[in-house]
Amino acid sequence: MRETNLRKTTVNGVLWSTLERFSVQGVQFVFMLIMARLLVPSDYGIIAMLNIFLAIAQSLIDCGFSDALIRKIDRSVADCSTVFYFNIVVSGLLYLILFIVAPRVADFYTTPQLCPVMRVVCLSIIINSFAVVQRALFVSNVDFKSQAKASLIAAFISGITGVYLAYINFGVWALVAQALLSTILNTLLLWFMSSWRPKWLYSWESFHELFIFGSKMMMSGLINTIYINIYPIIIGKIFSAEQLGYYSRAQQFADLPSSNITNILKRVTYPVMCKVQDDQELLLNTYCRLIRMSCFVVFPLMLGLSALAEPFIVVVLGEKWQSSAHLLQIICFAMMLYPVHSLNLNLLQTKGRADLILNIEVIKKILGVVLIACTAPLGLEAMCYGMVFNSVLSLFINTYYTGKFLNFGICDQMKEIVPSLFLSLIMLGAIHITVISISNPLFSLFVGWLVAVCIYLVIALLTCNKSMRELIHLLKNRK
Known part of the structure; x- marks a missing residue:
């Protein structure tokens, strides 16, 4: 009986997760095809130069707490609220650091346009931090239906916006607007669909318990993120x-x-x-x-x-x-x-x-x-x-x-x-x-x-x- 229930839960989860992943990817793919014909390869290259900063920041914000929340069967209100406030504080600090170093990054790649682009794109770090707990709870409940709706709506609206801006010659800023609008809409929709709301409490005990497992996951994820993005760094530089x-x-x-x-x-x-x-x-x-x-x-x-x-x-x-x-x-x-x-x-x-x-x-x-x-x-x-x-x-x-x-x-x-x-x-x-x-x-x-x-x-x-x-x-x- 336990194996049968496990199979049913897995199959339903896979079906909805597949729908979410490939419907969103399909919508994004169509818009990408249109925008690729309106933009030039260097526009995509500029965005690719920033991927490592966004990916590293996201790894540090999450700090492995998502995996720790999902794995912990008896998670409490204090656990979720602690993760929520931790993410917001860390995301704000990371954005401030990236805002300050943006001119240095532009100098490294000898691409002056990279400075303002980086300062705007990195706002998604703060916005994403507001929905980390909601996503973890949806995943823990194997509820990919709600995530599918949020992701698909966000991808469709942001894609239309990106295509329009590319059509009127906004260049790389069309890609920036598309990415940022997608993050904003997805976060808002997840809040609307989730019944969980943070409480005014923070538990150091919860932080310590989750951090023991989460910190190691964060380090392994961070190492992997840095390695994957070494390729764009070297290609963009050399x-x-x-x-x-x-x-x-x-x-x-x-x-x-x-x-x-x-x-x-x-x-x-x-x-x-x-x-x-x-x-x-x-x-x-x-x-x-x-x-x-x-x-x-x-x-x-x-x-x-x-x-x-x-x-x-x-x-x-x-x-x-x-x-x-x-x-x-x-x-x-x-x-x-x-x-x-x-x-x-x-x-x-x-x-x-x-x-x-x-x-x-x-x-x-x-x-x-x-x-x-x-x-x-x-x-x-x-x-x-x-x-x-x-x-x-x-x-x-x-x-x-x-x-x-x-x-x-x-x-x-x-x-x-x-x-x-x-x-x-x-x-x-x-x-x-x-x-x-x-x-x-x-x-x-x-x-x-x-x-x-x-x-x-x-x-x-x-x-x-x-x-x-x-x-x-x-x-x-x-x-």
Whole structure:
């Protein structure tokens, strides 16, 4: 009965989380296509230069308290109110620091326009801090329906605003207005939909209890955030805003299937698995299914996107963005293992092993920085190949700890991964053979994806693929 309830909760959560993620991403994607034709790559490059400051600030504001609140089953009013006021105070201090250093950042990139843009964009840090607790409570209750409504409304209104401003030649400020308006609307809507309101109390006891777990999650998240954004920093500094624009578009498209699908599973299953963290067998069985099904979906999407990167970029963004295509081909291989990395850490997080997660991130990022130092002098493409190599190394590091402490190591996980990888490689070969002689980008894209879907699904059915059977079973019994 417990496993049945867990499955129902997970499936409903995944369905609503998927709706939220991909409806919002779909709306943003459409508006991005329109704006990409109205703006130039350097406009996106300027915004990409600021991503590290926004991401680091968000990690420090949250301080891992969201994960700590979700994991704590018996959370109190004092816990939530303490996190709320802590976030607001820290966000205000961080914004003040970023406001002061904005001219130095502009000098570093030799881009004067970056100073006023940074001071306006970073206002989203303060605005976001007002909704951290609401989001955590929605996630804890596996309520992604409310978040879907808020995110979709915010994305639609802010997207229309951004397109209009881009059309009347506001340039990079169209992207600034879109991002800031989206944050404001999303925060207001979450407050309106949530019944929770902060009380006038602050508990140092609650802070200390949450901080013990949350601080380690914050440090691991901060290390990961800094590492991810090292690439835009180096590209923006060594190369140019235009090349950073090409890289950021390629990274965004690679993230779309991989990160989004994984994050949907991760944020739904984390609160669900926290409820059964004491049942080791049920926990590992649930995790095995997640690994299988996420790889079954993500692997063909990533390899298919890699194979069709050039016609995809030309059709979607236009020929002026064609330089992004080869970068996208490489990055797709680095991102295809993202589900395995993320879900391994999610399993350790469920068991409260934030210390191990921190150790893993430190080891991986040290190796990653070494790779960046070795590949950056060789060019932008070499840096992308370094990302692929680092992703493979990370697989062994992540699975080492789950194998040691949870008896589910690299060999066990490869058994779940290999069938989907094998099917995806066959599909990749079929795409190349089919579209190699097609010169029209739109026709090439259409035929390539048609072949990919048919080949992959037919072989999966003929070989009675386990992940395929599980997905069909879940869809049939989703109610």
